[in-house]
Amino acid sequence: MKRLASLDYLRGLAAFGIMIYHYLSWTLGRYSADTFLGRLGVYGVSIFYVLSGLTLYYVYFNKMQPNLSEVVDFFKKRVLRIFPLLWLVTFTAIAIQGSMPNLGDLALNLTGLFGFIKWDTYYSTGIWSIGNELVFYVFFPFFVLFSKSNRWLMSMLSAVIFGLFVYFAFFKLDVNTALSDQWRDYINPLNQVFLFLGGYLMGLFLDKVKVQKVVVYTSLILGVVIFMFYPVHGDTIHLVTGVNRLIFTLCCLLISFSFFKIEVSLPNFVHKPLTILGEASYSVYLLHPVVYKLTGLLFVASAENLFHTPESVRLVTSVILTLVGGYFVYQYFEKYFMRLGRKVKSDPVVIK
Numbered sequence: 001m002k003r004l005a006s007l008d009y010l011r012g013l014a015a016f017g018i019m020i021y022h023y024l025s026w027t028l029g030r031y032s033a034d035t036f037l038g039r040l041g042v043y044g045v046s047i048f049y050v051l052s053g054l055t056l057y058y059v060y061f062n063k064m065q066p067n068l069s070e071v072v073d074f075f076k077k078r079v080l081r082i083f084p085l086l087w088l089v090t091f092t093a094i095a096i097q098g099s100m101p102n103l104g105d106l107a108l109n110l111t112g113l114f115g116f117i118k119w120d121t122y123y124s125t126g127i128w129s130i131g132n133e134l135v136f137y138v139f140f141p142f143f144v145l146f147s148k149s150n151r152w153l154m155s156m157l158s159a160v161i162f163g164l165f166v167y168f169a170f171f172k173l174d175v176n177t178a179l180s181d182q183w184r185d186y187i188n189p190l191n192q193v194f195l196f197l198g199g200y201l202m203g204l205f206l207d208k209v210k211v212q213k214v215v216v217y218t219s220l221i222l223g224v225v226i227f228m229f230y231p232v233h234g235d236t237i238h239l240v241t242g243v244n245r246l247i248f249t250l251c252c253l254l255i256s257f258s259f260f261k262i263e264v265s266l267p268n269f270v271h272k273p274l275t276i277l278g279e280a281s282y283s284v285y286l287l288h289p290v291v292y293k294l295t296g297l298l299f300v301a302s303a304e305n306l307f308h309t310p311e312s313v314r315l316v317t318s319v320i321l322t323l324v325g326g327y328f329v330y331q332y333f334e335k336y337f338m339r340l341g342r343k344v345k346s347d348p349v350v351i352k
Contacts, residue, residue: 004058005271008278010259011051015281018044019288019322022125023315026292033232033239042179042239043227043248045129046195048285050256052133053199056140061203064144071141073344078137080341083112085334086130089286093124096293120184125289128187135189136196143200158197165194169245179237186240198253202260211261220262223254277323280330287329288322295321 021041025031031038064070090109094101105121108114114121115131122128146154168191173182185191230247232238239248266274277284295318299309 004055004260005275005278006259006262006264007051007055008281009274010047010256010278011281012274012277012279012284014044014047014051015284016277018126019284019319022288023292023318027311027315031236033234033236036228038236039227039232039239039248042236043252045126046192046249046252047256048129049132049136049192049195050199050202050252052136053140053196053201054203054256054260055199057143057200057203058207060140061144061147064141066145066149074141075137076344077341078134080337080344081334082130082133084337085282085286085329086112086127088333089290090123090127092290093293096290096297097123115189119187119189124286126285130286132187132189132192133196136193139193139196140200143197147204158201161194161197164190165245165249169241173237173241175237175241177237178235179240182237195249195252198249199256202253202257206257206261213263216258216261216263219254220258223251223258227251227255276327280326280334283326283329283334284322287326288318291322291325292318 017040021031021037021044024037025041031041033039060074064074087110090106094106101123105114105118108118109122109127112131112134115134119128119131119135122131142157143154146157168185168188172185172191179186226247230244230251232244238244265271295314299314
């Protein structure tokens with residue numbers, strides 16, 4: 001299928017933004033809810049989830065039939081797309097850590113079951129969101145099946161998922177307790193799956209709809225302005241609770257919608273880097289914490305030899321190594337398994 005370049009732009013910008021947020025917060029300290037980086041650090045992943053639901057709709061909806069072989073093929077492709085890099089980063093993080101992991105937890109991570117059972121057990125920053133994604137993939141075939149065969153069931157399932165979203169925002173998460181102290185509840189996949197559903201529904205209802213440019217650009221400007229300037233202060237828990245949770249989620253949906261429907265032809269010197277960054281976003285996202293730890297080991301070793309290096313040099317070095325490493329890992333590691341995934345095809349077994 002034709003690849004949507006504009007979604008690559010947004011995916012790449014989100015991955016880059018999350019990387020910068022982590023590198024700066026690990027260097028300078030945590031950002032509060034009133035800062036752009038504090039908001040991006042929370043909702044950059046949310047945009048990933050919306051784009052994931054939208055992209056899977058775009059790729060699979062028309063061709064996925066209600067039979068077991070199609071569902072099996074879908075999961076085989078997802079395994080080949082997600083697990084090889086997940087395993088590589090997990091083992092690298094464990095090696096850097098230098099201690100023997102709990103074998104049960106390791107097994108959950110390597111099988112992806114941690115997303116269903118112990119979603120707060122992972123070995124590198126950001127991997128929790130991959131566990132969430134694996135849970136979302138279980139929902140996806142039901143989204144497609146119900147959308148095609150029983151819209152009433154799809155409506156009911158959507159209402160339940162939105163209800164869970166509201167439950168976490170208004171009842172489960174305590175606005176008076178720091179987000180870091182409620183991290184396990186926040187990263188519960190049932191708290192995040194509405195974002196994935198939002199992307200899917202965006203594709204379902206708007207894929208064939210022609211949207212005027214003024215609506216697209218208004219949505220983009222509105223989403224960005226509210227995201228940046230809506231008044232929220234204090235700990236980032238205030239970004240993910242109560243009405244604020246609904247407002248910032250709406251911003252993510254508006255921004256994703258505008259990139260989905262925007263028709264723009266960028267000059268090649270802008271288009272090419274953004275496209276490459278978008279294509280390599282999974283590598284950039286998973287590799288950047290590992291790269292930062294490796295540069296830390298290098299810079300600590302240099303300090304022990306009386307060669308002091310400013311923290312800013314480490315930050316810039318980490319950014320460059322992450323982008324270059326992410327590109328090569330995508331080109332020569334991820335793509336290999338993506339090609340294997342395209343060859344997957346099972347004999348049809350109709351679900352009666």
